[in-house]
Amino acid sequence: MREPAGLEFSGVGRAFAVAGRHRQVLTGIDLTVAPGEVIALLGPSGCGKSTLLRLAAGLDAPSAGTVSVDGRPVRGIEPRCAVVFQEPRLLPWRTLFRNVAYGLPRGVTGEPARQEVEHWLRVVGLDAFAQHRPRQLSGGMAQRAALARALARRPGVLLLDEPFAALDALTRLRMQDLLAEVQREAGTTVLLVTHDADEALHLADRIVLLGSGSDAGSGPGSGSGSDDPEAGSVVRLVLPIPGARPRDRGDTTLAELRASLLSELGVNVHGRIQA
Amino acid sequence: MSLTEERTATAAPQKSAPSRVGLRAIGVVLPLLLLGVWQLLATAGVYSPAQLPPPAEVASAFGDLVARGELWHHIAISTQRVLIGFAAGAALGLALGGLVGLSRTANAALSPTVQAIRAVPSLAWVPLLLLWLGVGETPKIVLVAIGAFFPVYTTVSAALSHVDPHLTEVGRAYGRSGLPLVATILFPAATPAILSGLRLGLAQGWLFLVAAELIASSMGLGFLLIDSQNTGRTDVMLLAIVLLAALGKLTDTFLGFAETRLQTARR
Ligand SMILES: Nc1ncnc2c1ncn2[C@@H]1O[C@H](COP(=O)(O)OP(=O)(O)OP(=O)(O)O)[C@@H](O)[C@H]1O
Numbered sequence: 001m002r003e004p005a006g007l008e009f010s011g012v013g014r015a016f017a018v019a020g021r022h023r024q025v026l027t028g029i030d031l032t033v034a035p036g037e038v039i040a041l042l043g044p045s046g047c048g049k050s051t052l053l054r055l056a057a058g059l060d061a062p063s064a065g066t067v068s069v070d071g072r073p074v075r076g077i078e079p080r081c082a083v084v085f086q087e088p089r090l091l092p093w094r095t096l097f098r099n100v101a102y103g104l105p106r107g108v109t110g111e112p113a114r115q116e117v118e119h120w121l122r123v124v125g126l127d128a129f130a131q132h133r134p135r136q137l138s139g140g141m142a143q144r145a146a147l148a149r150a151l152a153r154r155p156g157v158l159l160l161d162e163p164f165a166a167l168d169a170l171t172r173l174r175m176q177d178l179l180a181e182v183q184r185e186a187g188t189t190v191l192l193v194t195h196d197a198d199e200a201l202h203l204a205d206r207i208v209l210l211g212s213g214s215d216a217g218s219g220p221g222s223g224s225g226s227d228d229p230e231a232g233s234v235v236r237l238v239l240p241i242p243g244a245r246p247r248d249r250g251d252t253t254l255a256e257l258r259a260s261l262l263s264e265l266g267v268n269v270h271g272r273i274q275a
Numbered sequence: 276m277s278l279t280e281e282r283t284a285t286a287a288p289q290k291s292a293p294s295r296v297g298l299r300a301i302g303v304v305l306p307l308l309l310l311g312v313w314q315l316l317a318t319a320g321v322y323s324p325a326q327l328p329p330p331a332e333v334a335s336a337f338g339d340l341v342a343r344g345e346l347w348h349h350i351a352i353s354t355q356r357v358l359i360g361f362a363a364g365a366a367l368g369l370a371l372g373g374l375v376g377l378s379r380t381a382n383a384a385l386s387p388t389v390q391a392i393r394a395v396p397s398l399a400w401v402p403l404l405l406l407w408l409g410v411g412e413t414p415k416i417v418l419v420a421i422g423a424f425f426p427v428y429t430t431v432s433a434a435l436s437h438v439d440p441h442l443t444e445v446g447r448a449y450g451r452s453g454l455p456l457v458a459t460i461l462f463p464a465a466t467p468a469i470l471s472g473l474r475l476g477l478a479q480g481w482l483f484l485v486a487a488e489l490i491a492s493s494m495g496l497g498f499l500l501i502d503s504q505n506t507g508r509t510d511v512m513l514l515a516i517v518l519l520a521a522l523g524k525l526t527d528t529f530l531g532f533a534e535t536r537l538q539t540a541r542r
């Protein structure tokens with residue numbers, strides 16, 4: 001396994017020109033992720049979470065500021081990062097084995113490659129399915145294969161864009177445990193985009209909340225309200241989570257954090273019975 | 276082919292579904308029926324024997340031509356023209372279609388011209404080809420190549436430019452660009468469409484072959500066709516048509532076989 005890498009965003013902005021109109025999505029994002037740290041990225045839909053992740057992967061370039069991995073700026077596809085998308089995106093014409101092998105870094109071939117692929121298939125519990133085709137798998141299995149493909153790249157930073165969002169609740173919990181386990185074993189730095197506050201609280205060292213900057217901190221319900229479309233999203237809040245990972249899902253101190261997190265996200269929790 | 280297979284697969288648990296062999300056998304029923312109708316029409320006096328000779332007469336014409344050693348010659352030369360012309364046209368279609376499908380610049384530069392050339396009806400090429408290339412083998416092969424080129428070109432360029440952008444992004448995210456991206460993502464994703472383009476190209480190759488041989492030829496099945504018209508041999512004419520159908524089907528079966536092999540390998 002490659003050493004976990006640090007990830008740094010400094011003054012990162014990204015604007016798109018949509019139908020000739022300038023649209024600022026991200027503005028002045030400053031964030032330093034330590035090697036081996038797990039960051040959960042939360043924010044309302046369309047606030048630019050995926051965009052930030054794509055900038056880290058080198059799939060997109062910032063219009064302002066720099067993204068760097070271990071101090072070196074990202075230019076083009078970043079070999080020290082690996083991405084898992086919301087959908088598994090396996091190559092349907094390849095077996096599972098060859099799909100995972102697709103993630104191997106350039107230069108890893110022959111016997112070491114075979115061992116590496118088998119190792120990651122075992123880690124995600126799919127070693128019995130090596131010769132299966134993606135269409136023969138369930139959604140959860142396919143997403144596990146996608147995770148194995150990313151891990152086979154031996155990434156310094158693992159970038160996950162809502163990887164479990166399309167899965168059923170039980171499979172999602174299992175996948176979260178698997179991710180926590182893999183992360184502990186490999187020590188990889190993880191940037192996890194999610195909509196799920198519980199997932200973030202369970203897995204992350206810190207939660208980073210993206211959102212419009214103009215009304216930061218003005219209370220519940222404001223998150224989705226007076227968005228200034230011209231301004232772009234900023235880091236609204238960085239929330240360190242107490243306690244060592246993996247955390248107990250029933251922890252009571254997390255329940256309070258959860259409530260404040262949800263209110264930041266614009267969900268009214270006061271009228272609800274809390275579990 | 277895959278369609279019928281899927282149908283059997285889904286139908287299998289219900290009632291007594293026809294087996295695969297059974298489904299194949301159904302395909303033979305219609306030709307036999309047509310043969311029966313042909314025989315009936317020919318003997319019932321609806322058409323004169325000069326207009327529609329019965330199947331037996333066509334069979335004996337077949338025997339005659341085989342005995343005189345002519346038939347193999349016609350078949351061989353036609354098949355050769357199609358295969359060489361198809362290989363050339365398909366190769367060019369793959370190359371140019373690939374270029375246009377992969378590069379927006381190439382698409383903008385080449386697409387309008389190719390579309391315009393495509394609009395020219397096949398027969399319009401014949402006089403020009405004869406003028407430029409003489410009366411030998413070359414003009415026929417070139418015409419077949421022209422015929423095979425366009426379906427291949429069109430399907431390949433369309434398939435490559437419509438590859439799921441999600442998969443292309445996976446390729447990029449995992450460090451593939453340029454040729455490796457084409458080889459690992461774009462081409463495999465487009466392969467099924469490319470194969471059906473090749474089949475279309477082959478069929479159109481046979482079409483253009485007959486056009487070439489009807490007009491300027493002293494050998495081949497197209498020549499046999501026009502020659503039989505001149506000599507009033509309707510039996511030979513029908514024989515040539517039946518042979519063209521059989522050969523077209525045979526060569527298509529080979530490509531279809533490759534297609535099925537590929538699909539089952541991918542399943
Ligand atoms: N290539 C692009 N061209 C134009 N606009 C884009 C592009 N990519 C993203 N955007 C815009 O940027 C904004 C943020 O998109 P992004 O996908 O990053 O949001 P998100 O936070 O991931 O949302 P979600 O939670 O729904 O996935 C959206 O308004 C989107 O329309």
Ligand SMILES: [Mg+2]
Pocket residue numbers: 049050051161
């Ligand atoms: Mg997103």
